[in-house]
Amino acid sequence: MTTIRVLLISLLSLPLTALANPVADIQEWTVPWPDSRPRDPYVAGPDLIWFVGQKADYAATFVPSDAEFKRYDLPEGAGPHNVIVDKRGAWYAGNRDGHVGLINPQNGDIRRFELPGKGRRDVHTQAFTSQGDIWFTVQQGNKVGFLETDSGEFTLYSVETEAARPYGLVVHQDQPWIVYFASNEVATLKDGKLKVFTLPRKNTLPRRLAVTEDGNVWYVDYAEGYLGRLNPDSGEVKEWQAPAKAQARPYAMSSDKKGWLWLVETGVQPNRLVGFNPTTESFTDPVPIPSGGGTVRHMVYDPGSHSLWFGTDANTLGQARLQN
Incomplete structure (x- = not known):
């Protein structure tokens, strides 16, 4: 009875429009390996998703059409964090x-x-x-790395800011962009050197990022609940606070083919998916993650299905079909 009452209170606290007219239809599937922290899915085809189990040393595939999972065991202690896929196979961190x-x-x-x-x-x-080589972050090692995949040769770039914790990374037009989770900085690598942009609020902790077609760099501030936009040409920064404000703890984020930004508020339970229209500079009503999510750490956009894929600490793999 108490559980039902708490759920009812949670639902009533949401805007009516979020319940009646959601901007995303979310479906989740329980991963068959309990308490394994499935995360960082990668869309490898129209009916094939790869992901990793960080706490259980595996990579796996998921076929949405028949909800079939297949597991690949990794070396003990690998602690896989991320996976990306090409014709050569699945590359895990x-x-x-x-x-x-x-x-x-x-x-x-x-x-x-x-x-x-x-x-x-x-x-x-x-x-x-575009050539199939890999840029990556090394969080506690405080480095940004590059793997030339044919030769297997690594190049590591040391981050000048001490203990900056380089975290989220995307590649746009073959240029890597990185956020430093323990510093109010966004960085890129050009001509063999890291170039750093300092964000205006000292307390900013940028965790994930996206780059839109216009070249703007977007980030989420985990500390105080902001979505931010950096213009790399001018250095101008503009920010908008997420619906849950300082409690939002935005973590996973991505952008879609229409130029909208999407983030997950992980500081509230259940976690909530929120969209942002850059034309109107307005957020959508939040949509709760059905499983609660625990924490949604990373998500990717699939233009073929106009949807977002994510893993949750509730041991589910999720797809949010976007309605924008």
Whole structure:
């Protein structure tokens, strides 16, 4: 009875428009390996999603049409954080074991690419270039990395800001963009050097980012609940506070083919998906994640289905079909 009452209060606290006319239709599937923290899905085809289980050392595929899961066991202690896929296989970030791994989907064989050097080598978030090479962040190691995939050669760039924790990363027109989670900075790498943009609020903790077709760089501020836009040409920054304000804790974010931005407020339970229309500079009404989400850490946009894919700490894989 208490559970029903709490749920009813939660629903009544949401705007009526969020319940009656949602901007996204969310469906979730329970991952068959309990308490494994499924995360960082990657759309590898019209009916094929890859993801990793960070707490259970696996990568897996999911076929939405028949809800079929297939697991690939990784080396013990790999702590996979992220996966990206091309015709050669699935490249995962061995976050706890200092390597990038390439899975052969045909037989499950793994080729390891060991990060050079000593100290923390926690590969975090990866993204392909147009040539199939990989940019990635090394969060606790305070570096940005590049893997030339044919030769297996790494190049590591040290971040000048101490303990900046380079975190989210995207590649736009073959240029990497990075947010520093422990510093109010956004960075890019050009001509072999890191270029840093300082954000106006000192307390800003940017966690994820997206780059839209107009070249603007968008980020979410986990500390105080803002969505921000950086114009790299002028350095101008403009910010909007998310619906849950300072409690929002926005984490996962992405942009869609219409130029809208999408973020997940993880500081409220259930987590809520929120869209932002840059033309009207307005947020949509929040849509609750059905499972609650726990924490939605990363999501990717699939233009083919006009939807977002995400994993949750509630051990689900989710798809949000967008209605904008």
